[in-house]
Amino acid sequence: MAVSLQAPEALSLLLLLAFLLLGLYPRRPKARLPHPLVSLLQQAARESRSVLPWLPPALFLLGLLLLVLAAARPLLPLPGQASRNVVILVMDVSRSMMAADLKPNRLEAAKEAARVFLREAPRALRIGLVVFGSHAQTIHPPTTDRRRLRESLDSLEFGRSTAIGEGILEALRNIREAGGEGEILLLTDGRNRTGKDPLEAAAEASRMGVRIYAVGVGVPGWTPGPEDPVSAFGFFPGAFEVDEELLWALAEFTGGRYYLVASEKELSDLYRKLARSVRPEVMPGEATGLLGVLGGFLALLGVALRRYLSPA
Amino acid sequence: METPETLLARLELKVVRPLDGLLFGDYRGVFYGKSLELAEISPYAPGDEAERIDWPATARTGELHVRRFREERELTLWLLLDGSPSMRFGSRRREKYTLALELALSVAYIALRHGNRVGAILPTGLLPPRGGKAQALLLAREALKGGKALSLGEALGLLERVARRRSLVFVFSDFLDTFSAPFSRLAARHDLVGVLVEDPLERALPRAGVLSFVDPETGAQVEVNTLDPRVREAYRLRAEALRTARMGEILKAGADLLVASTEMDLLPLLLGFVERRRRWPSKAPRASS
Amino acid sequence: MAFKSPEGFLLGLLLLGAGGLLLWLLERAGRRRLLSALDPAFLPGPKPLPLPFLLAPLFLLLAAGRLEASLPWRENLTQALLVVDTSHSMAADDEAPTRLERAKALAENFLRGLDPSVKVGLVSFGPQAVLVLSPTRDRQALLKALQGLKPGGATPLGQGLLQARRILRPKGPEGDLPRAKPPAAILLLSDGAANAGGDPLEAAKELSRAGLPVFVRPLGDPRGAVSRIGEGLYFVPTNPTSLLRLAQATGGQVLGEDFQPLYRALRPYRVWRTQTLDLTQALVVAGLLSFSFGAYLNLAREGRWP
Numbered sequence: 001m002a003v004s005l006q007a008p009e010a011l012s013l014l015l016l017l018a019f020l021l022l023g024l025y026p027r028r029p030k031a032r033l034p035h036p037l038v039s040l041l042q043q044a045a046r047e048s049r050s051v052l053p054w055l056p057p058a059l060f061l062l063g064l065l066l067l068v069l070a071a072a073r074p075l076l077p078l079p080g081q082a083s084r085n086v087v088i089l090v091m092d093v094s095r096s097m098m099a100a101d102l103k104p105n106r107l108e109a110a111k112e113a114a115r116v117f118l119r120e121a122p123r124a125l126r127i128g129l130v131v132f133g134s135h136a137q138t139i140h141p142p143t144t145d146r147r148r149l150r151e152s153l154d155s156l157e158f159g160r161s162t163a164i165g166e167g168i169l170e171a172l173r174n175i176r177e178a179g180g181e182g183e184i185l186l187l188t189d190g191r192n193r194t195g196k197d198p199l200e201a202a203a204e205a206s207r208m209g210v211r212i213y214a215v216g217v218g219v220p221g222w223t224p225g226p227e228d229p230v231s232a233f234g235f236f237p238g239a240f241e242v243d244e245e246l247l248w249a250l251a252e253f254t255g256g257r258y259y260l261v262a263s264e265k266e267l268s269d270l271y272r273k274l275a276r277s278v279r280p281e282v283m284p285g286e287a288t289g290l291l292g293v294l295g296g297f298l299a300l301l302g303v304a305l306r307r308y309l310s311p312a
Numbered sequence: 313m314e315t316p317e318t319l320l321a322r323l324e325l326k327v328v329r330p331l332d333g334l335l336f337g338d339y340r341g342v343f344y345g346k347s348l349e350l351a352e353i354s355p356y357a358p359g360d361e362a363e364r365i366d367w368p369a370t371a372r373t374g375e376l377h378v379r380r381f382r383e384e385r386e387l388t389l390w391l392l393l394d395g396s397p398s399m400r401f402g403s404r405r406r407e408k409y410t411l412a413l414e415l416a417l418s419v420a421y422i423a424l425r426h427g428n429r430v431g432a433i434l435p436t437g438l439l440p441p442r443g444g445k446a447q448a449l450l451l452a453r454e455a456l457k458g459g460k461a462l463s464l465g466e467a468l469g470l471l472e473r474v475a476r477r478r479s480l481v482f483v484f485s486d487f488l489d490t491f492s493a494p495f496s497r498l499a500a501r502h503d504l505v506g507v508l509v510e511d512p513l514e515r516a517l518p519r520a521g522v523l524s525f526v527d528p529e530t531g532a533q534v535e536v537n538t539l540d541p542r543v544r545e546a547y548r549l550r551a552e553a554l555r556t557a558r559m560g561e562i563l564k565a566g567a568d569l570l571v572a573s574t575e576m577d578l579l580p581l582l583l584g585f586v587e588r589r590r591r592w593p594s595k596a597p598r599a600s601s
Numbered sequence: 602m603a604f605k606s607p608e609g610f611l612l613g614l615l616l617l618g619a620g621g622l623l624l625w626l627l628e629r630a631g632r633r634r635l636l637s638a639l640d641p642a643f644l645p646g647p648k649p650l651p652l653p654f655l656l657a658p659l660f661l662l663l664a665a666g667r668l669e670a671s672l673p674w675r676e677n678l679t680q681a682l683l684v685v686d687t688s689h690s691m692a693a694d695d696e697a698p699t700r701l702e703r704a705k706a707l708a709e710n711f712l713r714g715l716d717p718s719v720k721v722g723l724v725s726f727g728p729q730a731v732l733v734l735s736p737t738r739d740r741q742a743l744l745k746a747l748q749g750l751k752p753g754g755a756t757p758l759g760q761g762l763l764q765a766r767r768i769l770r771p772k773g774p775e776g777d778l779p780r781a782k783p784p785a786a787i788l789l790l791s792d793g794a795a796n797a798g799g800d801p802l803e804a805a806k807e808l809s810r811a812g813l814p815v816f817v818r819p820l821g822d823p824r825g826a827v828s829r830i831g832e833g834l835y836f837v838p839t840n841p842t843s844l845l846r847l848a849q850a851t852g853g854q855v856l857g858e859d860f861q862p863l864y865r866a867l868r869p870y871r872v873w874r875t876q877t878l879d880l881t882q883a884l885v886v887a888g889l890l891s892f893s894f895g896a897y898l899n900l901a902r903e904g905r906w907p
Contacts, residue, residue, distance in 0.1 A: 013886070013889060016889075020906065029904040030902070030903050033523055033525045034400075034401055034525070034526055034527070035401070035513070035514075035525040035526070036488060036527070037514055038527035038533070040547060040550045041536050042532075043550060044536065045536045045543060047540075047542045048537045049540065049542060050539065053522045056907055060906065064892055067889040068889065070885045071889060288664065288882060288885055289613070289885070290612070290665065292661045293617060293661055293662070293665045294616070295661070296620065296661035296888055297616045297619070297620045299657070299892050299907070303654055304624040305627065306905075307628045307648070308631040309522045309539075311628070311631035312644070402643055403639045404639075513638070518637065519638075520637065520638040520639075521631055
């Protein structure tokens with residue numbers, strides 16, 4: 001829990017409070033009710049054991065104290081704040097993802113799984129989206145805005161090659177810019193064909209303390225081609241190409257896990273499970289306004305109580 | 313503020329006339345009570361009251377004889393109104409002083425109507441005894457004026473000096489100043505009635521919050537937590553003790569006591585007083601037959 | 602003015618509204634209770650609520666919503682770029698103490714007399730054309746960067762100029778729009794002996810197209826000089842004529858003792874910008890002060906606070 005004050009010089013306002021407190025002693029409330037037997041009243045008043053008359057000034061003082069604290073711009077863990085750690089969904093958008101062994105095709109199944117992840121992940125978790133074909137590209141930097149992420153998902157296009165290492169590095173760049181804490185959820189269906197060596201990228205991830213969860217998709221055996229052969233120019237339906245060794249290595253180096261899925265349902269279930277297991281570390285937010293309101297409420301309560309107890 | 317005329321008119325309407333009606337005009341015990349001197353014993357004339365029959369004389373002469381008292385023409389009523397700051401206090405309906413004033417004026421009005429003379433010691437000073445309706449108006453006018461009043465002890469001393477002959481004396485006060493010495497002396501010479509004027513707020517504290525009170529005389533202030541039952545009880549005990557003490561002092565001095573609280577109606581108060589005086593003789597020396 | 606946190610505003614409305622309601626209700630209840638003990642004729646008048654106690658919740662409500670103010674301010678978009686030759690030849694001592702040090706002194710003079718709202722950057726060339734400092738108003742940073750320049754390497758003057766153009770007139774979506782470009786100028790401090798990279802005159806043509814005049818201050822003896830650099834004696838040439846041609850080609854001038862022509866070229870070009878100021882803290886302090894002032898008023902009138 002990170003509680004800190006962004007403007008501690010405001011605590012000097014406590015001097016103001018001390019000033020006011022001095023006015024409390026000696027208390028000389030101006031009496032407006034006449035009474036002929038004040039000496040008797042004085043004797044009787046000494047019998048009082050109640051702390052009720054002290055409640056209004058105590059509440060008021062507490063309220064003002066909270067206001068001083070608020071003026072120092074405190075940082076508190078507030079609900080609704082974005083998480084400190086992030087999860088980057090890294091997706092392979094190479095042509096081979098057009099294969100129809102996962103229904104309707106691998107990319108669509110991946111998108112659906114990603115949507116499941118967005119739904120099931122804690123609200124506060126920041127999620128980013130990176131895709132890679134021959135180059136890696138950040139589709140959306142880490143955010144809590146699920147709507148934007150879904151829109152980005154819908155507009156994914158196919159790339160050409162498969163640059164897994166580049167994908168990991170781009171994800172790491174995002175994590176670095178977002179604070180340096182996070183995890184990568186990588187999905188691919190093939191070997192690394194171009195770009196930086198994924199193992200080097202994994203070493204970088206390991207140095208940063210980022211875990212890679214690597215998912216390989218594809219049904220072993222003959223991979224059916226896409227529905228529309230025209231758009232699949234350059235695509236060669238053929239062997240199942242998941243590089244299990246690579247995925248294993250990525251997981252080992254970084255302390256993550258690797259998975260092989262062969263159906264869209266398995267994929268969605270896996271993503272759902274992973275989404276539920278993420279724990280967002282909530283970043284502290286500035287609680288100035290909230291503390292101010294709380295302080296104001298207490299002070300008002302103090303005033304109200306005083307005017308109730310002493311209407312004359 | 314009421315004018316003296318409207319005040320008197322109101323009192324006459326609301327207090328005096330109903331009282332007359334209830335008592336059949338018989339104010340014995342108050343205005344021609346046993347404290348007054350016997351003038352003569354003469355034969356019965358129609359209209360005399362049956363209680364005035366002097367039986368020994370009747371038995372001796374065989375004719376009905378009644379006692380007649382001289383005092384009907386010579387009664388002087390003295391009223392002392394305490395105007396000290398503690399009297400200018402009230403919480404319900406009226407101030408204590410206002411209550412005292414209304415009581416005094418009612419009594420004076422009745423007395424004056426029966427041809428008696430009324431004198432007064434008011435906050436504004438001495439009003440020598442005089443008869444007639446005009447005196448009532450004068451009393452009202454003077455009493456309604458404000459101003460710096462004498463303390464009770466001083467007023468009693470003044471009364472001692474001006475009331476030489478035996479009279480009926482009403483002292484309207486809350487008796488919070490020292491009064492015993494001059495009061496006892498007055499009680500010895502006159503038929504003295506001490507009217508203790510009080511306010512319910514003096515006897516007990518209400519449960520009304522944390523209140524700040526001030527003594528109008530001394531300026532002393534105190535903040536009281538009336539929500540605390542301990543405080544209320546402590547006050548109640550002390551106030552009751554003081555009240556009992558005052559009442560005891562009045563009675564011990566030899567005076568008659570009437571307790572009037574600001575929340576009470578005048579009519580039942582006066583009615584009760586007159587009836588009580590009729591039934592039980594006062595402590596003043598009896599008129600011998 | 603905008604609320605950065607509408608949820609905060611609503612929460613504030615809820616809590617502070619409840620507080621105000623409680624105040625009103627409790628005041629009435631207290632009065633009623635007193636009425637049961639005293640008749641209205643003997644009741645002292647109601648105590649007025651100090652106004653600051655009503656103001657304070659308003660301030661705090663705005664603070665809860667994180668009110669932001671947009672302050673307009675005028676920004677001067679005019680920029681200048683110092684392009685300093687840091688090649689080997691600048692270590693010659695025909696200027697005291699060396700050509701490069703003289704260049705630094707000249708640059709400092711220039712900065713001293715310049716309008717402080719003009720942003721100035723630093724490019725050095727030799728051996729590479731390097732952007733040392735992006736245009737900034739921070740004069741301290743500039744001076745520090747100047748201090749750190751050291752001579753060495755060849756003289757890619759053309760590259761330096763191209764780098765300058767990239768910085769002062771960056772190609773981007775805005776660059777294509779037909780908008781008035783804010784004035785910019787280059788102060789070139791060099792001995793002119795370019796011997797690497799592209800032709801400076803080609804670069805000059807680009808600068809001219811982009812509206813960037815080059816003001817030159819040639820350094821070194823025009824006839825060249827023999828000077829000691831490091832261990833040996835070298836003949837270090839200069840080429841003031843090429844510098845003059847550069848200036849002419851781009852619409853600039855050769856500067857003499859003062860920088861007036863350059864200052865004139867760097868006319869201010871101000872635009873309105875808005876800066877958002879977060880008023881939250883100020884509003885909280887205002888609320889605190891209001892409550893304190895109200896308490897003080899209460900103290901003065903009734904002898905106690907609150």
